[in-house]
Amino acid sequence: MEELLPGVRSLLAVGLNYYVDAERAPGALKVARYGWGRDYHRVIDGRLRRLGRWLEERKPGVRWRACVDSAPLMDKAWAEQAGLGWIGKHGNLIHRQRGSWLLLGHLLTSLPLPADQPGRPLCGRCSRCIPACPTGAITEPFVVDSRRCIAFHTIENREADLPAEIASRLEGWVAGCDICQDVCPWNQQPLQSTADPELQPRAWLLELQPHQALGWSESDWDERLRASALRRLKPWMWRRNIQAAGSAASPEAGP
Ligand code: B12
Ligand code: SF4
Ligand code: SF4
Numbered sequence: 001m002e003e004l005l006p007g008v009r010s011l012l013a014v015g016l017n018y019y020v021d022a023e024r025a026p027g028a029l030k031v032a033r034y035g036w037g038r039d040y041h042r043v044i045d046g047r048l049r050r051l052g053r054w055l056e057e058r059k060p061g062v063r064w065r066a067c068v069d070s071a072p073l074m075d076k077a078w079a080e081q082a083g084l085g086w087i088g089k090h091g092n093l094i095h096r097q098r099g100s101w102l103l104l105g106h107l108l109t110s111l112p113l114p115a116d117q118p119g120r121p122l123c124g125r126c127s128r129c130i131p132a133c134p135t136g137a138i139t140e141p142f143v144v145d146s147r148r149c150i151a152f153h154t155i156e157n158r159e160a161d162l163p164a165e166i167a168s169r170l171e172g173w174v175a176g177c178d179i180c181q182d183v184c185p186w187n188q189q190p191l192q193s194t195a196d197p198e199l200q201p202r203a204w205l206l207e208l209q210p211h212q213a214l215g216w217s218e219s220d221w222d223e224r225l226r227a228s229a230l231r232r233l234k235p236w237m238w239r240r241n242i243q244a245a246g247s248a249a250s251p252e253a254g255p
Helices: 040-058 075-081 150-155 218-224 235-249
Strands: 010-017 064-067 102-109 138-140 173-175
Touching: 010 040, 010 075, 040 064, 040 102, 075 102, 150 173, 173 235, 218 235
Parallel strands: none
Antiparallel strands: 010 102, 064 102
């Protein structure tokens, strides 16, 4: 931590609620919720910087640093320590009222602040997320093997083809995967839909039909993915994922 901000005394954990009460159109390909609105890195970073400047005005000389995925920081573990929630067996941090639909960020500061109580684990005897994962990526409670995770393969895998055992189990997911979170009882309770304009879904993401998207040019994708966290998926990766999801959905098709 000292390497990230010399003289650091406190860490402030924040969670951006990204749940919106919206549904995918029938037959649409599946895009994970974190990608529906504006790139969360930008949203959280901008707000943490505002907070940092606010601190500086009140406490001249105070130092701070905003971190959103950019620094080697164990976001979930620190958020748990800061009392924001607990790490569920699916590996994501869960908040009692917001469920796991929270994106995390941290503000490190040289200001000493009183500590909150760490989050208390509330998964109890539930283990619903583990068998729900179609690729068996949750190998044991709290352990997600990225090599088997649809989120990893659809977003990070740069190979021309996805591994066959993943491609055949996409269940329609083409950008990230929300299955283990969708089945979690903490996400079934009535959740508050965010009114944050930055997080409202782009309509095309909820209506993504394979035949249309496969026809989009590089510049079509470029325009649609402005200021989106999904820019990490290059147009060829969308095509690869969409084709794999399409073949998995209709295994009888083919030669
Ligand atoms: C790499 C990464 C991925 C990879 C690999 C995930 C993996 N299994 O490791 C992939 C692409 C698969 C991925 C997928 C997803 N990710 Co991701 N990912 C990250 C990232 C950038 C780094 C995670 C990492 O590897 N850290 C290094 C390892 C060693 O640390 P760790 O994962 O935190 O786990 C350790 C600690 O938690 C620690 N620990 C556990 N309990 C405790 C308790 C204490 C007291 C201590 C000290 C330590 C400790 O032990 C663990 C093992 O060493 C983080 C952001 C970040 N900087 O943390 C986001 C992050 C974890 N991802 C996030 C999201 C939203 C997702 C997806 C839901 C996206 C999607 N819908 O497709 C999926 C969920 C998959 C799943 N079930 O986990 C969010 C999670 C938000 C939340 N509520 O928890 C994060 C925090 C990004 C953010 N800024 O909000 N992700
Ligand atoms: S994100 Fe999808 S593939 Fe990854 S662990 Fe969760 S259910 Fe499994
Ligand atoms: S589904 Fe059950 S075990 Fe998995 S994270 Fe949610 S509460 Fe925990």
